[in-house]
Amino acid sequence: MTPVEVHDFLRQIGSHWTGQGTAMELGSWLGASAVPLLEGLAAAGYDRQFWAFDKWITNEEQVKKASLQGQELKNKQDILPLFIRNTASAYSAVTAVRGAIPETLKRYSGDPIEICIFDAPKRNPVFIKSMQALEPYFIPGVTILGLLDYYFYKRNKGEREALFQVQEEFIQAHPESFTKIMEWPGLCSCAFFKYKNPVKWKQK
Ligand SMILES: C[S@@+](CC[C@H](N)C(=O)[O-])C[C@H]1O[C@@H](n2cnc3c(N)ncnc32)[C@H](O)[C@@H]1O
Numbered sequence: 001m002t003p004v005e006v007h008d009f010l011r012q013i014g015s016h017w018t019g020q021g022t023a024m025e026l027g028s029w030l031g032a033s034a035v036p037l038l039e040g041l042a043a044a045g046y047d048r049q050f051w052a053f054d055k056w057i058t059n060e061e062q063v064k065k066a067s068l069q070g071q072e073l074k075n076k077q078d079i080l081p082l083f084i085r086n087t088a089s090a091y092s093a094v095t096a097v098r099g100a101i102p103e104t105l106k107r108y109s110g111d112p113i114e115i116c117i118f119d120a121p122k123r124n125p126v127f128i129k130s131m132q133a134l135e136p137y138f139i140p141g142v143t144i145l146g147l148l149d150y151y152f153y154k155r156n157k158g159e160r161e162a163l164f165q166v167q168e169e170f171i172q173a174h175p176e177s178f179t180k181i182m183e184w185p186g187l188c189s190c191a192f193f194k195y196k197n198p199v200k201w202k203q204k
Contacts, residue, residue: 053104
């Protein structure tokens with residue numbers, strides 16, 4: 001569960017929307033992080049579609065996690081209606097693209113992207129393919145990239161650790177392209193970056 005400090009930051013970046021691009025989230029679940037971002041965007045006069053990508057079908061692990069947070073769901077439940085209901089009062093012009101990322105990113109309109117939140121792709125090849133699909137639409141000096149699982153590997157010590165380190169490795173390999181603007185050491189896995197220049201792609 002993303003802490004309130006991150007939700008406040010999402011609301012803040014939404015409220016500073018400059019009008020140059022769309023906002024999107026990869027991995028929206030029931031909308032806990034989308035709602036504060038949408039509240040900020042609405043306050044700023046956001047007038048585009050908000051793009052949300054997810055499978056929106058529960059699995060057993062998610063049902064258990066949700067239960068711990070007091071949300072009773074069934075296995076293989078279609079939760080897209082819950083996401084739509086939860087976000088509707090904040091902002092209703094939401095394009096919800098259901099299915100497996102990165103394949104579903106082909107359905108993105110191709111408009112410039114101002115705010116891009118990753119809360120699903122934390123391992124490769126999904127992470128790098130998602131970056132390759134979306135980075136061409138990032139706006140130098142404008143786009144904010146939120147990686148909500150950036151430090152996730154720190155909670156996965158051992159042989160699984162390296163699998164989850166791909167986000168940090170990618171950002172560190174491209175200092176010309178990204179600068180960190182916010183993180184919450186010791187509190188959560190999230191980090192936010194400003195996009196500076198196009199990525200010089202080496203990874204395929
Ligand atoms: C950590 S949850 C997102 C939480 C949400 N942002 C919030 O704050 O409540 C991750 C979500 O990503 C989705 N997901 C993970 N991998 C995916 C993939 N390859 N394609 C589509 N959705 C995926 C899961 O279904 C899940 O809803």
